[in-house]
Amino acid sequence: MPSKRTDILLCCGSECVSAGSLKIKAKLLEELKKQDIAEEVNIIETGCMGPCDSGPVMMVYPEGIFYRNISIDDVSELVEEHLIKGRPLTRLMMRDINDKVFTKVKEIPFYKKQIKVALENCGYIDPEKIEEYIAFGGYEAIGKILIENSPQETIDIVSKSGLRGRGGAGYPTGEKWQFCYDQQSEEKYVICNADEGDPGSFIDRSILEGDPHRVLEGMMLAAYAIGAKKGYFYIRAEYPLAICRIKKAISLAYEYGLLGKNIFETEFCFEAEVRTGAGAFVCGEETALIASIEGRRGFPNSKPPYPAKSGLWTSPTVVNNVETLANFSAIFNKGAEWFASMGTESSKGTKVFALSGDVKNTGLVEVPMGVTMRELVYEIGGGIPDGKSFKAVQLGGPSGGCLTSDHLDTKIDYESLKAVGTMLGSGGVIVMNEDNCMVNLAKFFLEFSLEESCGKCTPCRVGLKQMYEIMERITSGAGKQGDIEELEQLGKNICELSLCGLGQSAPNPVLSTIRYFRHEYESHINEKNCPTKVCSHLMHYLIDTDKCNGCGLCSIKCPVDCIPGNREEKYNINQEDCVKCGNCMEACPESAINKISGIGFIPEDDSDSIYG
Amino acid sequence: MKTLDDLRKIRKKAQQEMKLRESNNRIKIVISMGTSGIAMGAREVMKAILDEVSNRNLTDVLVTQTGEKGLSSMEPVIDVIEEGKQTVTYGNITTEKARKIIAEHIVNGKVVNDFVITVQS
Amino acid sequence: MYEKIFNKYSPEKENLIYILHDIQDANPQNFISEDAVQKVSEYLKISISHIYGVLTFYSMYSTKPRGKNVIRLCEAPPCFLKGSERILKNLCKILNVKVGGTTSDGLFTVELCACLGICGNAPVMMINEDVYGDLTDEKVEKIITEIKGRA
Numbered sequence: 001m002p003s004k005r006t007d008i009l010l011c012c013g014s015e016c017v018s019a020g021s022l023k024i025k026a027k028l029l030e031e032l033k034k035q036d037i038a039e040e041v042n043i044i045e046t047g048c049m050g051p052c053d054s055g056p057v058m059m060v061y062p063e064g065i066f067y068r069n070i071s072i073d074d075v076s077e078l079v080e081e082h083l084i085k086g087r088p089l090t091r092l093m094m095r096d097i098n099d100k101v102f103t104k105v106k107e108i109p110f111y112k113k114q115i116k117v118a119l120e121n122c123g124y125i126d127p128e129k130i131e132e133y134i135a136f137g138g139y140e141a142i143g144k145i146l147i148e149n150s151p152q153e154t155i156d157i158v159s160k161s162g163l164r165g166r167g168g169a170g171y172p173t174g175e176k177w178q179f180c181y182d183q184q185s186e187e188k189y190v191i192c193n194a195d196e197g198d199p200g201s202f203i204d205r206s207i208l209e210g211d212p213h214r215v216l217e218g219m220m221l222a223a224y225a226i227g228a229k230k231g232y233f234y235i236r237a238e239y240p241l242a243i244c245r246i247k248k249a250i251s252l253a254y255e256y257g258l259l260g261k262n263i264f265e266t267e268f269c270f271e272a273e274v275r276t277g278a279g280a281f282v283c284g285e286e287t288a289l290i291a292s293i294e295g296r297r298g299f300p301n302s303k304p305p306y307p308a309k310s311g312l313w314t315s316p317t318v319v320n321n322v323e324t325l326a327n328f329s330a331i332f333n334k335g336a337e338w339f340a341s342m343g344t345e346s347s348k349g350t351k352v353f354a355l356s357g358d359v360k361n362t363g364l365v366e367v368p369m370g371v372t373m374r375e376l377v378y379e380i381g382g383g384i385p386d387g388k389s390f391k392a393v394q395l396g397g398p399s400g401g402c403l404t405s406d407h408l409d410t411k412i413d414y415e416s417l418k419a420v421g422t423m424l425g426s427g428g429v430i431v432m433n434e435d436n437c438m439v440n441l442a443k444f445f446l447e448f449s450l451e452e453s454c455g456k457c458t459p460c461r462v463g464l465k466q467m468y469e470i471m472e473r474i475t476s477g478a479g480k481q482g483d484i485e486e487l488e489q490l491g492k493n494i495c496e497l498s499l500c501g502l503g504q505s506a507p508n509p510v511l512s513t514i515r516y517f518r519h520e521y522e523s524h525i526n527e528k529n530c531p532t533k534v535c536s537h538l539m540h541y542l543i544d545t546d547k548c549n550g551c552g553l554c555s556i557k558c559p560v561d562c563i564p565g566n567r568e569e570k571y572n573i574n575q576e577d578c579v580k581c582g583n584c585m586e587a588c589p590e591s592a593i594n595k596i597s598g599i600g601f602i603p604e605d606d607s608d609s610i611y612g
Numbered sequence: 613m614k615t616l617d618d619l620r621k622i623r624k625k626a627q628q629e630m631k632l633r634e635s636n637n638r639i640k641i642v643i644s645m646g647t648s649g650i651a652m653g654a655r656e657v658m659k660a661i662l663d664e665v666s667n668r669n670l671t672d673v674l675v676t677q678t679g680e681k682g683l684s685s686m687e688p689v690i691d692v693i694e695e696g697k698q699t700v701t702y703g704n705i706t707t708e709k710a711r712k713i714i715a716e717h718i719v720n721g722k723v724v725n726d727f728v729i730t731v732q733s
Numbered sequence: 734m735y736e737k738i739f740n741k742y743s744p745e746k747e748n749l750i751y752i753l754h755d756i757q758d759a760n761p762q763n764f765i766s767e768d769a770v771q772k773v774s775e776y777l778k779i780s781i782s783h784i785y786g787v788l789t790f791y792s793m794y795s796t797k798p799r800g801k802n803v804i805r806l807c808e809a810p811p812c813f814l815k816g817s818e819r820i821l822k823n824l825c826k827i828l829n830v831k832v833g834g835t836t837s838d839g840l841f842t843v844e845l846c847a848c849l850g851i852c853g854n855a856p857v858m859m860i861n862e863d864v865y866g867d868l869t870d871e872k873v874e875k876i877i878t879e880i881k882g883r884a
Contacts, residue, residue: 004849006872054725054726074717087848110682110683111730119682122678122679122680122681122682123644123678123679123681123689124680124681125678125679126676126677126678127677127678127679128677130624130627131622131626132626132630134619134623134626135616135621135626135627135630137623138623139619140616140619140620141622143616143619144616147616197847197848198848199810199811199847199848200809200810200811200848201848201850201852202647202648202850202851202852202853205646205647205649205850206646206679206680206682209646209647209679209680210646210678210679210680211679220743237754237793238846238848238849238850238859239647239850240862241646241647241650242647256622257614264614264615264616264619265614265615267877272792275750275751276750276751276754277791277792277795278748278750278754278793279791279792279793279846279847280790280791280792281847292750293747294744294746294747295745295747295748295749295750295787296787297786297787297789297790298790311729354852354853356684356814356852356853356855357810357811357814357815357852357854357855359684361683361685361686362684362685362852362853362855362876363648363680363682363683363684363685363686363853364682364684364853366679366682394810397810397848398810402786428679428852429816430810430811430852432814434815443808443815445810448809448810450848451847452847454790474742491620511617521619544867557699584878603808647850648851648852648853648854648866650855650863651864651865651866651867652854652866652867653855657801676847684798684851684852684853684854685853686856687853687854687866
């Protein structure tokens, strides 16, 4: 018997037989014969393989690929794709054969590299039951600190831990507390900043919804350290569930005597309250947030004075982000040394990231500072779906910048990211695949900042509009020489001159895409060509006349009647009239219509026009 | 609550109560009810589960909620927790899948492999 | 009708945002009328212009009548990457409205909004306080039909 190149182990256990495995075998033999490879493939009937509820199942060697739920109709595709073309059929594959069939304990890669500190209880406890938080060690930290440590010692512990603010700027938390503690004032406040508006970030929402008591305990610790008697949670109105959960947590804490007067029979008295926004991104900026709590428009103020000196109602105020607050109880329970042992030299501890966009596993992950982008996107995130390739990630939303495949091994911490022109931001990681036009995306981020600009200072209000108009021009095919340089100059000025963080960082997406994808800008401007065929003015649709069967569906669907033709001569798109709606491509039963980069015709020469 | 001792007493009691064998519950079904889960239909899943539990008169099954586990792309996510056994996490649950899990896993003790994301002790 | 809301809050300027939220929620047409602004001005003893300054600053308030159900489709980049543009086009088509418009039966208003923070399930939308993720054209149609059925 000649040796065969492939062995197919077909499960013929009773469950698989009743699910039709013998019929599969007959069909397999038939298909193999049809493709003339029956001699090369060995079909072996086996006993029960285990995952009976996925039957019929089979294993293909030498690759060791496990297929499940095979139906008669799948067989010809399976033979054609896997056995002839060598492309295993992913849709029928069992994700992880070893785990499913044999092992008792399994860890999917999503969880493998994660260390949960801020997210410790999220997804494990009932957030509406204070007892469950207490059962997991809740309120122990505040109890112990109140009894055993002075406020100064409390601040020292946080300083020693090396924790830096998780909201975006990364200011050392201990220093912020110390500064506020040093202010002489009767009234001081703690504010929890839960106005998480960065597109791509949903960390604060998840923590507030999943473990509200942890955030409340964090706020109490901050309040004790700086000497505040009152705290506010400022939560954006788009998060009704988070608002509801934290309100419930506060009322339960009052019931248990954890809020109010003389907590744990000490001098410490503390009240907490929830305030909500009404839809304004700029309110995530701390001075704008304070204005909003005071019942005003969310206009930012120039700093200094910092809120730690003059904040809410001009009293010293510490504004900490949700994730920052969620780290405190663990730092006090497990020690500053423990926290500082994780992460890198300048960025200690763990950070939560929100994965979204073109990545297989979207969601929240918490990893030690200093992991690489590759680990985050490929190992934890599971890579790019649909067989596409990685193009870039946008970090820090509209305030951050992009990283390319050259940066996949860059460590994720405050300094390393700054060095490559982006920022950690609030932890939003938007993954983009090869299909995305970076110019168009940068325009999109800029549009976001432009719309959310409060309008108080000129560089941001007017400058962003100017930048946006240039971007609009470039993506619509009217880009000019010098546009890139003008964008760079404007961007630099806006960053330097704007009043608050919104304006200071709004040009970043444009600046960083120019830095790493300059060729895309150039091709939009010089060749009037969008390489990824996204910008509708710089691409066109073309009918492949070899494939066109002359059915005329495209012509019927065309809203501007620009596809003339008939059954014999086939159809053709009149490029100058086409509005790029894409209806024709969707309508074509033969997939004969393709997107092609470039505008597809020579425009009339308008160099004499008075509008340059 | 006045003192740290009071807190620790509450903790001990809560820990006891969370153990299934101390209660009359054999099995606990935990549904991820963050906004992400709800956006993907966790409320309907919860309803379907409660419905099955009451129709089948399963008096030893506790149905409860939690926040997000982080796996947005696999929401709605539910955990099945049994004393002395590994916790099974199911993902991408629909009302039909939830009913199947009740019938096969909760009633007959057979894990529905197709919907499993992870099994942990 | 405003007394009930005013009774919940002391007449302090800092309560303006919450009073406006409550007034808007209590209005079946989901907006804040001139009359309401007048009453708030009297209650809080602040100028009408100050109230309009606040009212028009925040995107969640409306000074024009809106539908019974306000649909807020997320237009932030993660949703954009996942095809929110197409969802919007279809949504406007099945409701026969433009962005910002209200259906002739007064049931729906379609709005765009900044990130809703459910990016792992993009594209997403919020109808009043309910969120819907992983939207497809079919799913959107189903949701709309369901709400119409309830009306």
